[in-house]
Amino acid sequence: MERYLALELVSTIRHDGDGGVTDDLGDASALTAWVREHLPEAGGLTADDTSLRDVLALRRAVRALFARAVAPGPPSSADARRLMPAGEALAHLNAAAARVPVAPRLVWDAGRAPVTRLEPGAEPADPAARIVAELARAAVDFLAGPERERLRACTAPRCVRYFVKSHGRQEWCKPSCGNRARVARHYRRHHPEAAQS
Template sequence: MSDPLTLRFASTIRARRSGLTDALATPEGLTTWVRDQDLSPYLDTSTFTADEPVREQTVDLRQAVRALFAQAVAPTPPSTADAAALPPFPDALALVNATAAPLSRQLEWRDTWQERVDPTVEGDGARLGAALANAAIDFFAGPLPAQVRVCPAPRCVLYFIKRHPRQEWCSVACGNRARAARHYQQHR
C-alpha cells in the first residue's frame, strides 16, 4: 500500500549514516520529487521546474506539515529530525490553510464522479503549494492521524502509519536496526 502524499511529503527529510538528508535541499531536488508525484488535477508535474523561491516556500510548507504530524503524535515526542525547527502549531495550521485557500474544489458527475479544481492563482509554485496543503487537509481531516507514529528506531526521523497492531517501526530495516541496538546494549 502506497503512503499518502502528505506522509511522503513529510518524509522528504530522511536519516542516512552520514546524517540527515533533505530531498528538497535544492530546486533540482524539489523538481525531481514533484515529478515523481501524482498531483493531478492540481498540477501537471511533467512540466514542473522549481526555482529557489518555490523551493523555499515548499520547505516552509513541509515544516508546517511536519508540525501537524508532531501534533498528531502528541504527547509522544515528535521526530528528532527537526523538532527544534518546527513552527508553533497555530502558525503551522494557519500556513497550511492559507496555502490551500487559492483552490476551489467541486465534485462533478460525467458518467463517473470527477473532481474539478479551479485554481484562482497563477503559477506552478502556488498550485504546488495548494495541492500539497489540500492533501494535508484531506489527510488530517480523515481517520489516519490516529494511526500516525514516530519511528523509535535509532537515527530514524520518519513518521509512519501503524497499519498492524504489532507494527512498531516504519520499516523492516528500522526494526532490525532497533533490535540490533537493543542486543548491543544488553551485551555491552
C-alpha cells in the same frame, strides 16, 4: 502499502545512512524531480527558488502538525528541537491550501478531533501555487482523516520518519529500522557501560 502525499512530503527529510539527516528537496531541481514523480498531473513544473522556499515552509508546517498528531508520543527526532508552533503551522497550512479557488480549511480546536471545511480561496497565479495548494490539501485531508490516528514517529535509532501504523504491533516505519532498533537494544543490554556514557 497505501501511499499518502502528505506523508511522502514529510518523508523528504530522512536518515542518510551515515548517522545524519538528508533533505531530498535540497534545491529547485530536486523539487522539480520530486513533483514530477509524485504529482505527474502538475504538467511538468520546473521549480525555482521561490517555489522551493514555499514547499519547504509548507513541509515544516506539516511536520509540526504531524508532531502534534503523534502526541503524547515523541515527534520525529529531526523536529524535536525546532518545531514550528502548532498555531503558526495550522495558519500556514490553511493559507497554503487557500491558494486554489475552493480550499479545504483544517480546523483543530483543543480537545477536539480535526475537521475540514471548504472555503473560498484565491485564484492560483501560477503552476507552483497550485502545487503548494495541492500538497497543503493533501495534508489537510490526511490530518482530518482516520489515518491521523495511526500516524507514528519511527523510534528506531537515527530515523526521522513518520509512518502510518498498518498493524497493532508495528513500531517502526520499515523492517530495516526494526532491525536497527533490535541491534541497538541488544547492544545496550550486553554493554551497559556504553549506555551510561
